[in-house]
Amino acid sequence: MKGVESGLLDFSRLEMLAAGDSPVHRLDPRTKVLVTAAFLVFVVLHGKYDLAGLAPLALYPVAAMALSGLPAGYILGKLLLASPFVLLVGVWNPVLDRGILVTVGGLPISGGWISFASIVVRFALTLSAALILIATTGFDQVCRGLSRLYAPKAFVLQLLLLYRYIFVLAGEAARMVRAFRLRNLSDERPAMRTYAALLGSLLVRALDRAQRIHMAMLSRGFDGEIRMSRPMRLRLADAAWAAFWIAFFILVRRYDIPGLLGQIVIAH
Amino acid sequence: MHMADALLSPAVGASMWTVTAGLTVYCARKVKKDADERKAPLMGVLGAFIFAAQMINFSIPATGSSGHLGGGMILSILLGPYAAFLTIASVLTVQALFFADGGLLALGCNIFNLGFFPCFIAYPFIYKALTGSSPTRNRIVAAAILASAAGLLMGASGVILETVLSGISELPLGAFALLMLPIHLAIGLVEGLVTSAVVLFVWKARPEVLTLSAASRPLAGLSLRKLLAGFAAAAVLTGGILSWFASQNPDGLEWSMFHTSGHEELAAPADGLHRALAAFQEKLAFLPDYDFKKPEAVPAAPAPETAPSGPVVQPGTSVAGLVGAALTLALAGLAGLALGLRRRAAEIRR
Amino acid sequence: MSHHIVEVKDLHYTYPGETRKALSGVSFRILHGEAVGIVGANGAGKSTLLRHLNGYWAPREGSVRIGDYPVTPRTVKQVRRTVGMVFQDPDDQLFMPTVFDDVAFGPLNLGFSPEEVALRVTRALETVGAAHLAERPPHRLSGGEKRAVAVATVLSMTPDILVLDEPTSNLDPRARRKVIELLHGFVHTRIVATHDLDMVLALCPRTIVMREGRVEADGPTLDIFNDAELLDRCHLEKPFSMQACPVCSRATLPARQP
Ligand SMILES: Nc1ncnc2c1ncn2[C@@H]1O[C@H](COP(=O)(O)OP(=O)(O)OP(=O)(O)O)[C@@H](O)[C@H]1O
Ligand SMILES: [Mg+2]
Numbered sequence: 001m002k003g004v005e006s007g008l009l010d011f012s013r014l015e016m017l018a019a020g021d022s023p024v025h026r027l028d029p030r031t032k033v034l035v036t037a038a039f040l041v042f043v044v045l046h047g048k049y050d051l052a053g054l055a056p057l058a059l060y061p062v063a064a065m066a067l068s069g070l071p072a073g074y075i076l077g078k079l080l081l082a083s084p085f086v087l088l089v090g091v092w093n094p095v096l097d098r099g100i101l102v103t104v105g106g107l108p109i110s111g112g113w114i115s116f117a118s119i120v121v122r123f124a125l126t127l128s129a130a131l132i133l134i135a136t137t138g139f140d141q142v143c144r145g146l147s148r149l150y151a152p153k154a155f156v157l158q159l160l161l162l163y164r165y166i167f168v169l170a171g172e173a174a175r176m177v178r179a180f181r182l183r184n185l186s187d188e189r190p191a192m193r194t195y196a197a198l199l200g201s202l203l204v205r206a207l208d209r210a211q212r213i214h215m216a217m218l219s220r221g222f223d224g225e226i227r228m229s230r231p232m233r234l235r236l237a238d239a240a241w242a243a244f245w246i247a248f249f250i251l252v253r254r255y256d257i258p259g260l261l262g263q264i265v266i267a268h
Numbered sequence: 269m270h271m272a273d274a275l276l277s278p279a280v281g282a283s284m285w286t287v288t289a290g291l292t293v294y295c296a297r298k299v300k301k302d303a304d305e306r307k308a309p310l311m312g313v314l315g316a317f318i319f320a321a322q323m324i325n326f327s328i329p330a331t332g333s334s335g336h337l338g339g340g341m342i343l344s345i346l347l348g349p350y351a352a353f354l355t356i357a358s359v360l361t362v363q364a365l366f367f368a369d370g371g372l373l374a375l376g377c378n379i380f381n382l383g384f385f386p387c388f389i390a391y392p393f394i395y396k397a398l399t400g401s402s403p404t405r406n407r408i409v410a411a412a413i414l415a416s417a418a419g420l421l422m423g424a425s426g427v428i429l430e431t432v433l434s435g436i437s438e439l440p441l442g443a444f445a446l447l448m449l450p451i452h453l454a455i456g457l458v459e460g461l462v463t464s465a466v467v468l469f470v471w472k473a474r475p476e477v478l479t480l481s482a483a484s485r486p487l488a489g490l491s492l493r494k495l496l497a498g499f500a501a502a503a504v505l506t507g508g509i510l511s512w513f514a515s516q517n518p519d520g521l522e523w524s525m526f527h528t529s530g531h532e533e534l535a536a537p538a539d540g541l542h543r544a545l546a547a548f549q550e551k552l553a554f555l556p557d558y559d560f561k562k563p564e565a566v567p568a569a570p571a572p573e574t575a576p577s578g579p580v581v582q583p584g585t586s587v588a589g590l591v592g593a594a595l596t597l598a599l600a601g602l603a604g605l606a607l608g609l610r611r612r613a614a615e616i617r618r
Numbered sequence: 619m620s621h622h623i624v625e626v627k628d629l630h631y632t633y634p635g636e637t638r639k640a641l642s643g644v645s646f647r648i649l650h651g652e653a654v655g656i657v658g659a660n661g662a663g664k665s666t667l668l669r670h671l672n673g674y675w676a677p678r679e680g681s682v683r684i685g686d687y688p689v690t691p692r693t694v695k696q697v698r699r700t701v702g703m704v705f706q707d708p709d710d711q712l713f714m715p716t717v718f719d720d721v722a723f724g725p726l727n728l729g730f731s732p733e734e735v736a737l738r739v740t741r742a743l744e745t746v747g748a749a750h751l752a753e754r755p756p757h758r759l760s761g762g763e764k765r766a767v768a769v770a771t772v773l774s775m776t777p778d779i780l781v782l783d784e785p786t787s788n789l790d791p792r793a794r795r796k797v798i799e800l801l802h803g804f805v806h807t808r809i810v811a812t813h814d815l816d817m818v819l820a821l822c823p824r825t826i827v828m829r830e831g832r833v834e835a836d837g838p839t840l841d842i843f844n845d846a847e848l849l850d851r852c853h854l855e856k857p858f859s860m861q862a863c864p865v866c867s868r869a870t871l872p873a874r875q876p
Contacts, residue, residue, distance in 0.1 A: 004320065004323040004324060007323045007367075010366060010367065011366060014366055022611070036372070037372070040273065040371075040372055040373045041278065041373075043273075044273065044276055044277065044278050044281060044373060045278050048435065048436045051590070051593060052590060052592060052593040052596075054593075055592075055593035055594075055596040055597050055600075056596050056600070058596075058597055058600045058601075059599075059600040059603060059604075062600045062601060062603065062604035063600075063603060063604055063607055065604065065608075066603075066604040066605065066606075066607035066608035066611065067607050067608075067611060069608070069611055069612075069615075078367075078368050079368060081367075081368075082367065082368040082369060085270060085272060086272045086274050086275065089272075089275055089431065089437045089439060089444075090274070090275070090437060092437065092438055092439045092443075093437060093438040095438075096438035096439065096440075097438045102590065104590060112438060115436065115438070118436075119274045119275065119436060119437070120274070122273065122274040122436075123272060123273065123274035123371075126273035126274060126371045126372070126373065127273065127368040127371050129372075130364065130365060130368060130371055130372050131365075131368055133365070134365045134366060139362070139365065139366075142365070152292055152293050152296035152297075153296070154296035154299055154300055154308075154354065155292055155296050155354055155357065155358065157308065157312075158308075158311050158312060158315065158354050158355065158357075158358045159358045159361060159362070160312075161308065161309065161311070161312025161313070161315070161316075162311075162312050162315035162316055162319070162355070162358045162359065162362060163362060164312065164316075165312055165313050165315075165316035166316045166319050166320065166362070168316065169313070169316040169317055169319070169320040170316070170319065170320040170323060172320070173320040173321070173323065173324055177324055192458075192461065192462065192465070193465070195324070195462065196462055196465030196466050196469060197465075197469060198324070199321050199324070199337060199462070199466050199469075200465070200466050200468075200469025200470060200473070201469070201473075202317060202320065202321065203317055203321075203466060203469070203470055204469070204470060204473045204474055206313045206314060206316070206317040207310075207313075207314075207470075207474060207477055209313055210306070210309045210310040210312075210313040210314070211306075211309075213309040213312075213313065214305070214306050214308075214309045214310075217305075217308075217309060222305065223305070224303060224305035224308075226308065257592070257596060258592030258593040258595065258596045259592050260592065261591075261592040261595050261596060262590070262591040262592025262593070262595065263592070265591055265592070265595060266591060
C-alpha cells in the first residue's frame with residue numbers, strides 16, 4: 001500500500017472535500033447512500049458486452065461531481081491508482097474472446113475488446129460513485145446514514161471508532177517509521193525482523209490505548225452502549241434527487257438512448 | 269487481493285452481499301451478547317492498528333518486493349472470531365470508501381474473502397487446533413504461518429470463484445487459479461511469518477492479552493455446519509432468484525447483443541436455472557474451448573486477422589450503437605461542464 | 619454541604635503482577651471548592667491515585683469517599699456523575715466522530731432528553747470557548763483545542779468535582795495560559811495532578827506532594843515550594859516564577875563553561 005503520510009493525506013483531502021458546501025453536500029446522507037446503491041446496481045445489471053448501455057449512466061457521476069464542485073482530476077487520479085487488479089484480470093478478455101462482435105468502418109472489433117472496455121467503464125463508474133459519496137458526505141455522516149438505514153449498530157460504531165483512531169495510530173506509526181529511518185540510513189524499508197518489532201510495539205501501544213479509552217468511556221457513564229443523538233431530516237431536495245436519478249436509471253435501462261442517437265446521427 | 273465491482277455480476281454480487289450482511293448482523297449480535305464492554309474500544313483501536321500497519325511495508329529479502337501484515341488472523345487471535353470479523357469488515361469498508369479498493373458492491377465479496385475464511389475457518393480449525401490450550405513459541409509460529417497462508421489462499425480462491433462465476437472476465441477457472449494461487453501462497457507465508465513475529469512480541473510484552481483470548485472458546489455456541497448451511501442456502505436462494513429474474517428479462521448476453529447490434533439474436537432458454545447451471549459447468553471446465561464458447565451468439569472467428577465470415581451484425585447499426593455511446597458520453601460531459609460553470613457562476617455572485 | 623468533599627483514607631494499591639505498591643497508605647481530605655495540586659516525580663503514584671477518585675478502581679485496601687458516598691461498585695454511577703475526570707491524553711478522551719458527539723456522550727449516558735443534551739453541549743462548549751468547534755472531528759483539532767474540548771466533555775455532565783491529570787502537558791505557552799485561566803474561573807472543587815509547578819502556584823492554594831506511593835507533604839502551596847529540602851527529596855524543583863530571574867540577576871549565576 002502507500003506510505004503512512006500519503007495515506008493520511010488521502011483521508012485529509014477527502015475530508016476537506018466533504019466539509020465543502022453544495023446542493024449535493026446538503027442532501028441527507030441516507031439519500032446519497034441509496035442513490036449510490038441504486039446506481040451501482042444499475043451499472044452491474046448491464047451485460048458484459050453492453051458497452052453502449054453503460055454510456056448514459058456516466059451522467060450521474062459527471063453531474064454529481066459538477067454540482068458538488070469536486071475536482072475531477074483528483075477523482076480520476078485515485079481511480080488510476082486503484083486500477084491494476086482490474087486491468088490485470090480484464091486484459092485477458094481480448095486474448096481469450098476473439099469472436100467478432102462489431103465491425104466499425106471495416107475494422108472488426110472482437111467481443112473481448114468490447115467486454116474489456118466495458119470492464120474499464122464499469123470500474124470508472126462504480127468507483128467514482130463511491131468516491132463521490134464519501135467526498136460529498138463525509139465518513140461520519142455516511143455512518144449515521146447507514147445506522148438510520150438499519151445497519152447493525154455495533155458495526156456502525158466500530159466504523160466510527162476505527163476511523164477516529166486511524167489518525168492517532170497512523171500518527172504513531174509514522175513517528176516510529178521516521179525514527180527507524182533516522183537510525184537506518186541505508187535501507188528505505190525495514191527488514192522483516194525490524195518490521196515485526198515495529199508492529200509489535202505499535203500493537204502493544206494500541207492495546208494500552210484501548211484500555212485508557214475504555215477508562216475514559218467509563219468515567220463518562222459508559223454502560224456498554226454508545227448513544228448518539230442527532231436529528232436527521234429528509235427534505236424536498238432529497239426526494240427530488242432520489243426520484244430524478246432513479247427515474248433516469250430506469251429510463252436508460254428501458255430505452256436504448258445511445259442506439260437511437262447513433263442512428264439519428266448516421267442517418268443524417 | 270480485492271474483488272472489484274467491475275468484474276462482478278449482479279447475481280454473485282447480491283449473493284455475497286446477502287451472506288456478508290447476514291454474517292455481520294450475526295457477529296454484531298454475538299459481540300453484543302458477549303457483553304464485554306472493553307471490546308468496543310479495543311476493536312476500534314485494533315482496526316486502526318491494522319490500517320496503520322498496512323500502510324507500512326517491509327522488504328522481503330532477496331526479492332526486492334515488499335509485504336505487509338494481513339489483518340484477519342492477528343485480529344482473530346487478539347479478539348476472537350466474531351469481533352475480529354466485524355473489525356476486518358470495518359477496515360475493508362473504510363478502504364473501499366477512501367482508497368477505492370474494490371468498490372462497494374464487491375465489498376460483500378471482499379469482506380467474505382478476507383474476513384470469513386481467516387476468522388471462521390483458518391483461526392478455529394488451524395490456529396486453535398495447532399496451538400491448543402497451552403501455546404508454546406514453536407506452536408504459535410507454525411500455527412500462525414499455516415493459518416495465515418491457508419486463510420489467504422481460501423480468500424484468493426474466493427476471488428477466483430466469484431470472478432469466474434460472474435463471467436465478466438473471460439479468464440477460465442484453471443488459468444485464473446494458476447495466475448493467482450502461487451502468488452497468494454507466497455504472500456500468505458510471508459504474512460504468516462509477520463503475524464507470528466508480532467504475536468510472539470505481544471506474548472512477551474503482554475502475556476495476559478493472549479492468555480485472555482486463548483481462554484475464550486473460539487466458537488462457543490456455534491455449530492459451524494448449521495452456519496455454513498445457512499449461508500449456502502442464502503447464497504443459492506439469492507443467486508437462484510436473481511438468475512431466474514434475469515432469464516425472464518432481456519439481459520446478459522441477449523440484452524447486450526440487442527444493445528450493441530440492435531438485433532435480438534437469441535431465443536431465451538426455457539429454463540433459467542438450467543442455463544445458470546450449464547454456464548457454471550462450462551466455467552468450471554479447465555481451459556474450455558474458447559472458440560465454441562458462444563457459438564450461438566457469435567460466429568466463430570479463429571483469429572482476428574481473418575475477415576469476419578458473414579457478420580450477424582449489420583455494420584451500420586452496430587456503428588450506430590458505438591457512435592451513439594460516444595455521443596452520449598460527450599453529452600454527459602457537456603452537461604457536467606454546464607452544471608459546473610453554473611455552480612461557479614453562482615459562487616462568484618455570492 | 620458534605621457532598622463535594624473528597625476523603626481518602628489509608629489507600630493502598632498494587633498493580634496486578636507487580637510486587638511494589640503503587641499506593642501505600644494515602645490519606646487526605648479535600649473540602650468543597652478547594653483547588654489542590656498533586657505533584658511528585660514520575661511514577662510517584664499520581665495517576666494511580668486519580669483513578670481511584672472516580673471509581674475506575676474500587677479501593678481494596680483503605681477507603682475513598684466522594685461527598686456522601688463511599689466509592690464501591692454500587693455507588694460508582696453516582697460517583698462518576700459527581701467527579702468529572704479529564705485524562706492526560708485528550709486522544710483517549712475524545713473518541714467520538716465529532717466534538718459535539720463527544721461532549722454529548724456523557725449527558726446521553728445520564729439519560730437526558732436530546733434537547734437537554736444539546737443545551738448542555740452548547741453551554742459546556744461556550745464555557746471552554748470552543749463553541750465554534752462543535753462540528754469538527756477531534757483529530758482535526760490543535761493540542762490546546764483538544765484539551766479545552768476534553769474539559770467540556772466532563773463539564774457537560776455538570777460534575778461538582780473536577781479531577782485533571784496533566785492538563786498542561788504538550789501545550790504551547792499560550793494554550794497553557796488559556797487552560798490555567800479556564801480552570802481558575804471554575805467554582806468546582808479541583809484536583810490537578812501535574813509536573814507544572816507554576817500552574818500549581820497560579821491555581822492551587824494547597825498542594826499535596828507524593829513520593830513512592832505516599833503523601834510526603836500536604837499544605838499551603840507557598841510553604842511547600844519554599845521547602846527546598848522537601849522538593850529535592852521528591853525530585854522537584856522550585857517553580858520558575860519563584861526562582862531568581864535569570865535575566866536581571868545574571869551576575870549571580872555561575873559562569874558558563876566555554
Ligand atoms: N499499568 C500498570 N501496570 C503496572 N504498573 C504500573 C502501571 N501503571 C503504573 N504502574 C506503576 O505504578 C507506579 C505509579 O505510577 P503512576 O502512573 O501512578 O505515576 P505518576 O505519578 O502518574 O507518574 P507520571 O508523572 O509519570 O505520570 C509506577 O511505579 C508505575 O511503574
Ligand atoms: Mg501520570
